[in-house]
Amino acid sequence: MRILAAALLLAAISAPALAQPSRDTLADAVGSAIQNNPGLMAQRQTRAVADESLKQAKAAMLPSLGLNGSYGTQELEIGRTFNTPAGTFPLDGRQERSQIGLEARQSVYSGGALTAGRLQAQAGVSGAEAQLRGVEQDLVLSVVTAFVDTRRGEEEVQIRETNVASLKQQVQAAKDRFDVGEVTRTDVAQAEAREAGAEADLAKAKAALAAARASYQRIVGRPPVQLAEPPLPPPLPGTLEEAVAASQSANPQLISARAQEEAAERGIDVAKGATRPKLDIVGNAGLTETYQDQTFRDTNVGLSAQVSIPLFQGGLLSSKTRQSRLEADRARYQRMAVEREVTAQTTTSWHNVIAAREAIAASRSRVAAAETALEGAKQELAVGTRITLDVLDQERELLEAQLGVVDAERSAYIAIHQLLAAIGRLRPETIGR
Secondary structure, eight states: OHHHHHHHHHHHHHHHHHHSOOOBOHHHHHHHHHHHOHHHHHHHHHHHHHHHHHHHHHHTTSOEEEEEEEEEEEEEOOSOOEEETTEEESOOEEEEEEEEEEEEEEEEEOTTHHHHHHHHHHHHHHHHHHHHHHHHHHHHHHHHHHHHHHHHHHHHHHHHHHHHHHHHHHHHHHHHHHHTTSSOHHHHHHHHHHHHHHHHHHHHHHHHHHHHHHHHHHHHSSOOOSBOOOOOOOOOOSSHHHHHHHHHHHOHHHHHHHHHHHHHHHHHHHHHHTTSOEEEEEEEEEEEEETTOTTOEEEEEEEEEEEEOOOOOTTHHHHHHHHHHHHHHHHHHHHHHHHHHHHHHHHHHHHHHHHHHHHHHHHHHHHHHHHHHHHHHHHHHHTTSSOHHHHHHHHHHHHHHHHHHHHHHHHHHHHHHHHHHHTTOOOGGGSOO
């Protein structure tokens, strides 16, 4: 019986804990967004298209084998014929003819166009992969922002609800002191005005929280439910110089720009290849059947080398070459611009992280000081050395300090992840659970 009672007691203690709903973590939100975001899915298809382009470029360098056939009939009436021991020649009347042939072709020399096309396609794959990573990073950063914005909105509502409750007590206390003649009607009106303003600010905070939740649902794909404390962010580089160096080697936008520059450079070789001779080895075998006479059956097997040399196209090929050079110049300048932009972005994010961390420390000190000042003002009001307005001012000071901590923590968390995105390290797997 004692064992049974102990088991029942343990079950009773454990049941409430088991009944509590699970809390959504930041990693859960990121995973849901990665699975359901249409923009990311579209970019994955773009990446797959680049893979197919590379396969096509490689296939152009391999041998090709084709089968072709034809069948035709015609009515032929010849005005002059010759009589031969075998009959009239040539034959007239209805003629039926069929052909079938097999051709194999291998490019031996293409002026470098095929090789350049393959390298250009490889650069396209690298660029598409970098763009996919960039879209993925942007999505993760959006989820992080929506997550902390929702939690910040919830914390602001809680802080303002506490402030409203405190001001209600101040109003009641002012009325009580007015009833006994310790304060004037002005003190009561001041307390009531502060309470009304706090009620209005609370309504605004609730509206902002509803907007943050709607944004969260749009990005993540499901509404927020009991969001857990966000995990500690991944480690950052030790110095600004290390962060800039990391961004120059791993930033997706920069990698994509370099791949586009490489593809444009290869485009010049493709255009040049069109102006050069081409050499193909061609093998063929065929059968021709004429149905009027079974002896009219021809077969052929051959191997030949085909050379084509462009001589004059009205300036078309030279214009395409110049166009490719201009596109390569444009891609190079764009890559240089992206390098500067990434450096500036990394530097800005780095200093934002420092500023946000300092703001957190300052805001927490401000909260501690404001709490002490409010408690002292209340005690001094009780002994008559302070007025109601002094306590109300300290209430507002504490409210602003508490909201300052919430804002600073939100800014620091987002700034850290913005820096991670700038250096190319903001991946779904880096978001801890």
